Amino acid sequence: MNIIVLVKQVPDTYSERKLSNSDHTLDRDVTDAVLDEINERAVEAALQLKEAHGGQVTVLTMGPARATDAIRKALSMGADEAVHLSDEALHGSCAVQTAKALAAVIKAAIGFGEFDLVIAGNEASDGRSAAVPAMVADVLGVPALTHAREITVDGSTVTVKRETDDGVTRLTAELPAVISVGEKINEPRYLSFKGIMAARKKPVATLSLADAGIDPSEVGLANALTAVTAAQPKPAKSAGEKIADEGDGGAKIAAFLVSQKLI
Amino acid sequence: MAEVLVLVDHLEGEIKKATYELLTAARALGEPSAVVVGSPGTAGKLADGLKAHGAEKIYVAESDSTDFLSPQVAVLASLVDQVAPAAVLIVVSADGKEIAGRLAVRTNSALLGDVVAVSAEGATHSVFGGAYVAQAKANTEHPVITMRSGSVEIEASAGAGAEQVVDIPAATGRSATVTGREPITGGDRPELAEASVVVSGGRGVGSAEDFAVVETLADSLGAAVGASRAAVDSGYYPHQFQVGQTGKTVSPQLYIALGISGAIQHRAGMQTSKTIIAVNKDAEAPIIEIADFGVVGDLFTVTPQLKDEITKRKS
Numbered sequence: 001m002n003i004i005v006l007v008k009q010v011p012d013t014y015s016e017r018k019l020s021n022s023d024h025t026l027d028r029d030v031t032d033a034v035l036d037e038i039n040e041r042a043v044e045a046a047l048q049l050k051e052a053h054g055g056q057v058t059v060l061t062m063g064p065a066r067a068t069d070a071i072r073k074a075l076s077m078g079a080d081e082a083v084h085l086s087d088e089a090l091h092g093s094c095a096v097q098t099a100k101a102l103a104a105v106i107k108a109a110i111g112f113g114e115f116d117l118v119i120a121g122n123e124a125s126d127g128r129s130a131a132v133p134a135m136v137a138d139v140l141g142v143p144a145l146t147h148a149r150e151i152t153v154d155g156s157t158v159t160v161k162r163e164t165d166d167g168v169t170r171l172t173a174e175l176p177a178v179i180s181v182g183e184k185i186n187e188p189r190y191l192s193f194k195g196i197m198a199a200r201k202k203p204v205a206t207l208s209l210a211d212a213g214i215d216p217s218e219v220g221l222a223n224a225l226t227a228v229t230a231a232q233p234k235p236a237k238s239a240g241e242k243i244a245d246e247g248d249g250g251a252k253i254a255a256f257l258v259s260q261k262l263i
Numbered sequence: 264m265a266e267v268l269v270l271v272d273h274l275e276g277e278i279k280k281a282t283y284e285l286l287t288a289a290r291a292l293g294e295p296s297a298v299v300v301g302s303p304g305t306a307g308k309l310a311d312g313l314k315a316h317g318a319e320k321i322y323v324a325e326s327d328s329t330d331f332l333s334p335q336v337a338v339l340a341s342l343v344d345q346v347a348p349a350a351v352l353i354v355v356s357a358d359g360k361e362i363a364g365r366l367a368v369r370t371n372s373a374l375l376g377d378v379v380a381v382s383a384e385g386a387t388h389s390v391f392g393g394a395y396v397a398q399a400k401a402n403t404e405h406p407v408i409t410m411r412s413g414s415v416e417i418e419a420s421a422g423a424g425a426e427q428v429v430d431i432p433a434a435t436g437r438s439a440t441v442t443g444r445e446p447i448t449g450g451d452r453p454e455l456a457e458a459s460v461v462v463s464g465g466r467g468v469g470s471a472e473d474f475a476v477v478e479t480l481a482d483s484l485g486a487a488v489g490a491s492r493a494a495v496d497s498g499y500y501p502h503q504f505q506v507g508q509t510g511k512t513v514s515p516q517l518y519i520a521l522g523i524s525g526a527i528q529h530r531a532g533m534q535t536s537k538t539i540i541a542v543n544k545d546a547e548a549p550i551i552e553i554a555d556f557g558v559v560g561d562l563f564t565v566t567p568q569l570k571d572e573i574t575k576r577k578s
Contacts, residue, residue: 019395037509095374096367125509130357131364131376138336138365141436145331147357159442164357165454165503166274170443171331177439183502224402225373229385231397237534237553244546245560250568253540254576256556260538262460262517263484263573 001055001153003046004106005079006120006133007039009063009070023221024228025092035070038121040188042181043074045151046119047189053153055116056080062090062102068204075199076191082204089209092221099135101214106140108213115176117158122147122180133180143173146180265293265349266320268342270335270362272354273301274446276308281354281412281457286316286422288381288415293349295422296320298342300335302327306426314424316417321426332358333438334431336365341432343370343405350381351407355456363409369435373401379414393514393535412457413514455487455504460517463489463506463533464499467522467544467562471499476566477521483573489513491529507532521562525550542566 012032020027046057059074059082061067071082085105093101106118118137123130137144145160149168152159158177162169163184209216217223243252257263267289272279282297289295297318299306306323313321324338339351339362351366353359355377367374378386378399385400386408455461462484464477474490481488490500492507506513508531518536523529525541525548533539534553541554542562551557558565 019390024397095364099368130360134361135364135368138368138436143437143439145439146361166356167444167446169441171439172442173439174437226375226399227402228397228399231395233395234393239552240555242551242557245558245565249558249560249565251572253556253558253569254572262538263576
């Protein structure tokens with residue numbers, strides 16, 4: 001079973017995130033960058049399937065040079081190899097361009113038909129569009145089984161228990177297919193020293209747009225299908241009234257709510 | 264005037280009220296057309312409500328297909344082709360985001376996701392949990408826009424509601440098949456993302472049992488219950504109620520934070536709330552700094568008193 005895991009490096013969700021002043025894209029320099037937590041679960045899901053069915057786990061990311069840190073983490077967990085689409089011209093790509101570029105890499109560089117599953121996180125913690133896995137599937141013309149809480153592969157059929165705020169949906173499809181995993185799919189394994197050492201020797205193929213056969217006019221800020229025209233940090237909310245509870249704290253909140261016509 | 268396609272969000276014959284928000288928002292862009300994709304008989308149950316909220320046309324695509332989300336994408340894609348709409352509006356939800364993404368990539372349209380306002384000039388996003396407000400525009404025809412529920416005040420308006428049956432085009436690729444559905448019936452509390460009042464508990468609540476104090480206050484206000492990541496990670500409350508950077512983003516009229524310190528992880532999910540009340544033992548807790556009214560004290564004495572005051576006022 002050949003599995004491609006889509007991963008993304010994102011700003012640490014425990015840090016303050018900023019947009020750059022010049023082009024309103026994510027300012028990746030001011031925040032700590034980490035492998036998105038949900039991607040660790042995607043890698044874990046892939047490794048568990050590999051352990052059960054054999055095969056190979058390839059990590060694929062699109063991002064600036066320093067995204068290699070995220071790749072190394074996925075390799076340290078146990079993925080076999082990685083492909084890194086990295087090109088200055090990709091900066092500022094929109095979701096549609098990103099999905100098409102990832103699908104192009106899967107098709108061209110890795111070889112369409114040579115994978116059984118693409119596994120991704122259901123939603124990146126920075127962009128939060130929660131749509132890219134299904135968009136990649138749509139470009140590839142394969143089924144998207146998203147927000148998986150459980151994945152079962154039986155022969156050439158995959159079934160997924162999909163869990164969202166709206167409830168549980170049971171989905172089934174023939175391979176190859178795209179799966180996105182939710183928070184509750186698994187607990188990612190801890191990195192072992194052995195795994196970290198082994199990751200150093202694992203192959204990472206860095207592809208430029210030309211390597212991946214992607215036309216530069218199809219990606220990047222200048223060609224994006226959307227444009228951010230302005231962005232302002234919201235003025236920090238200033239503190240209102242602050243009191244110490246002297247036995248009437250609850251009553252004072254109630255009085256405040258009344259004064260604001262909230263109750 | 265160009266049509267604006269609004270995908271109707273419904274569950275088991277009941278409309279989700281966010282659909283009416285989209286019909287209201289659509290009027291700023293053109294003439295609203297509702298698109299109903301569902302099992303046979305769905306549109307009949309929804310038509311009156313759609314007409315009363317300004318739908319000039321109602322496109323009806325009904326079938327017993329078990330293909331997962333593909334019918335919605337295929338119907339919208341063919342309508343985009345036929346009527347060249349000014350925009351396609353879809354409610355932000357797991358399904359909505361997925362339909363929108365697939366539609367955008369298939370019709371080569373700009374995808375403006377999770378917006379809080381639309382106008383002829385473009386869309387407004389609230390980014391990083393409201394830390395930034397960004398204006399964006401589409402560089403393509405017929406942008407696909409997902410709107411966060413609760414962003415628009417619903418305005419009733421009579422529309423012609425002319426029904427037009429549309430075929431579901433054959434799938435362009437393979438689709439996943441739905442073999443079972445178990446919708447969440449959700450109990451009596453409002454949905455977290457849609458609630459106008461949210462009461463949340465944090466690590467300070469101390470245990471799963473003691474979350475009852477949060478729930479009791481919430482119920483007295485008809486509020487949704489939320490939890491901080493610390494509370495969820497400690498097993499006090501289920502994950503689907505997590506508010507924050509890695510959970511839900513909420514923007515209610517009133518947000519009450521009980522025993523929540525207010526790390527950036529949490530603030531990013533609630534800082535755009537209109538009014539914020541915080542109760543915390545620690546006078547230095549960051550949540551107090553963004554609260555409109557902060558009480559430094561024990562939530563287990565303050566909360567029941569507040570609940571009693573609210574109940575008193577109601578009676």
